[in-house]
Amino acid sequence: MSGVLTPRDADFPRWYQEVLAKAELADSGPVRGTMVIRPYAYAAWELMQADMDRRIKATGARNAYFPLLIPESYLAREAEHVEGFSPELAVVTHAGGKELDEPLVVRPTSETVIGEYMAKWVQSYRDLPLLLNQWANVVRWELRPRVFLRTTEFLWQEGHTAHATEREARDYARLIHDEVYGRHMSDRLAIPTLPGRKTQRERFAGAVNTLTLEAMMGDGKALQMATTHELGQNFARAFDIAFGSAVGSRALAWTTSWGTSTRMFGGVIMAHGDDHGLRLPPTIAPVQVLVTVVRRSSDVDLVAGRLVEEVRGRGVRVELDDDVDTAFGRRAVDAELKGIPVRIEVGPRDLAHGNVVLARRLDRTKETVPLTRAAELAHAALAETQQGLFELAANRMADRTVDVSSPEEAVAACRAGWARMAWSQLGPEGEARLADHGVSVRCLQTPDGGLPDSEDEPGVVAVLARAY
């Protein structure tokens, strides 16, 4: 089976590209930096989306849809914002067969257009909080694109909310950060994340505070999985999102924005994949159990069909593979590449003894089990896989994170993993020096791993890494 993929240790980026192609996850699009999300990966994305959407709605937010094309002048409204995006913009100059009077920008984010409508919809304190979310595509011209991780077009959700008070806005941002993003990643993606606060250098333009969740990939690098921004009154001021209070005075709202994207799926590949391919957490696996016919016979066909029904009866997403025109070994390799969590192999020889084989993708173990218990054991193996993947990733993060006391030590440590260093020791100057070595402050934490209220809090720790 070796040789299907370049080993991760030999060349991690190449391994990643091979997994994308061989597991039929994505192709490069016709325009540089764009991607085609193939059905198998898209099905996983839909499962991720459904869970996120449910959690987002549980916070009280409602989905809406805002236009793709934004007048260029809108972006000038928030100057700091434009500066951050300008070289990344794709611009429509012609439409309807002629040159447009004003060029239109393909949204890199909907901050500006949503700000405009929030200002219109918010009049009184009774219109607050206004909690909006949008699932959409956005376009940012990328110089060094990489499928899922950094693409010219990607799919995302962007939340935008307005609140009457700073406290409410802050509490809501933390709810999104913890209960939506944090829980989705731990409970669904089986990816442990480090929650923290961004430094001023890494913060979103216009935000007064950016919360992040950082995950460690298989090569020890960091991936920023989600960010949540407290925008203070900056955006409300730029877009005049103001409300009349109960006593009649007028005040600016406090806003937040928060987003996650198809990049998360790149994180799933790189956090859980091994040298045999993808390993999908069962909760987002389009096929959780594959019942594989080793060789056909009337008995095997009957049993395999019944097993599919029995497994499905347990609420499991199950598929039958009886494509015996393709060699059994090839099918097993494909199922491993695609990261299908559990396979049940049904063959005439085992069946003669009333047995089938249960194969777990998590640790690639195979076990001969009685047919009568196969569905139950497959179901149990799914829960073990979900837990097992989380533990592997958590152990890696723990094992590969070291405490350091100088930028030089940090650079060395970040060749294999992450480094932790007192922020009071490092500071913005140290941060700038590390950047020259490709190492960044992923986030700031309190000593006990919590969210600091400011950079200057005593004991704040900087977590350092190379990052995607």
Next chain:
Amino acid sequence: MSGVLTPRDADFPRWYQEVLAKAELADSGPVRGTMVIRPYAYAAWELMQADMDRRIKATGARNAYFPLLIPESYLAREAEHVEGFSPELAVVTHAGGKELDEPLVVRPTSETVIGEYMAKWVQSYRDLPLLLNQWANVVRWELRPRVFLRTTEFLWQEGHTAHATEREARDYARLIHDEVYGRHMSDRLAIPTLPGRKTQRERFAGAVNTLTLEAMMGDGKALQMATTHELGQNFARAFDIAFGSAVGSRALAWTTSWGTSTRMFGGVIMAHGDDHGLRLPPTIAPVQVLVTVVRRSSDVDLVAGRLVEEVRGRGVRVELDDDVDTAFGRRAVDAELKGIPVRIEVGPRDLAHGNVVLARRLDRTKETVPLTRAAELAHAALAETQQGLFELAANRMADRTVDVSSPEEAVAACRAGWARMAWSQLGPEGEARLADHGVSVRCLQTPDGGLPDSEDEPGVVAVLARAY
């Protein structure tokens, strides 16, 4: 209550615009012809989407995602296709801070880019059928935009499939037409539709056959709700979608494409709305039952809260309206504008007698009912509403469709509704003449309302109407 909306008979287009605004369904976007879909309408769209998605997947199709931006040269691949779209295109000429070597088109449909990848993915007969669907936004520059009905950007699903034989492609197209589109509209949108075949004039560029579902709006005009195209081998030839057969020979595939969009929601508004606002079919109503507190008291609050739970316990989407700071009459008007199917009004006076009031949006009847039966009766009223809206629309379509025997009679009849005329009598010349009067052939049917296999079949009837 009169005066909330312009009556439909007085000015239908104005009534439509007022419903959009007052029911908080949509706003115009900042760029001419675009729209902002507000949360209430978007929630209805999500319910429509979920049902459609389930039906599409039940046919075996899988969702995928293809890029928004398409190289201009791709559209030249299918010349006939380009000709159909060229003035409608929005073109990106600048990105990454400079002019692009090749302009990029914002997809007006993904036919060309999906064709390209289908050609890559289809090699052998074993790769067929390839059944793809995509939920996406598309952009077509509209000269006369109207929110939901004809917008510069809209949301849609586009299905694209490739098959080994003409028969398979045709059967699949009919499955989509009947079981996905037809059933969604009748069973979910409560909109009866006329299924038929498009004339050559109305057919999609490149299609050998276009199937359509046409619905009658409240003003007697037609709205094309969905189209399904049999593309023969035209697209397969243009994009080289070919496969090796079991015996080794190579053949072109047979393809189909099919789409529905947010325009359908415009159809829901115009098919069911009355002079008091929207009337939403319960299956797509974000709020099916509204429990309204008339005046607060501890009894009322307790009962209203319990009622919400009881109604929810029946699997109904229910909300509580206890916003007594807003006048009761105003809240009732708003609920009518938004087309909430059923309201239960809880007030101290009725409650003293153990009663509440059940208000049905369908026919605006109000009935005093025992509190103990309120949840059950509300639940039953939902089913009656779903059925009742369908019947009202079906009766209108029957009442306002007349048989005619000349183009002149057709023009007269189409001022109030639809006309039916023998296609052999009308023909392409008559069709062209009717176009000058704003009347088009919505579809061709067999005498018994079925799908003709060709325009030349004996007895074929043309259904004529003014259309959106």
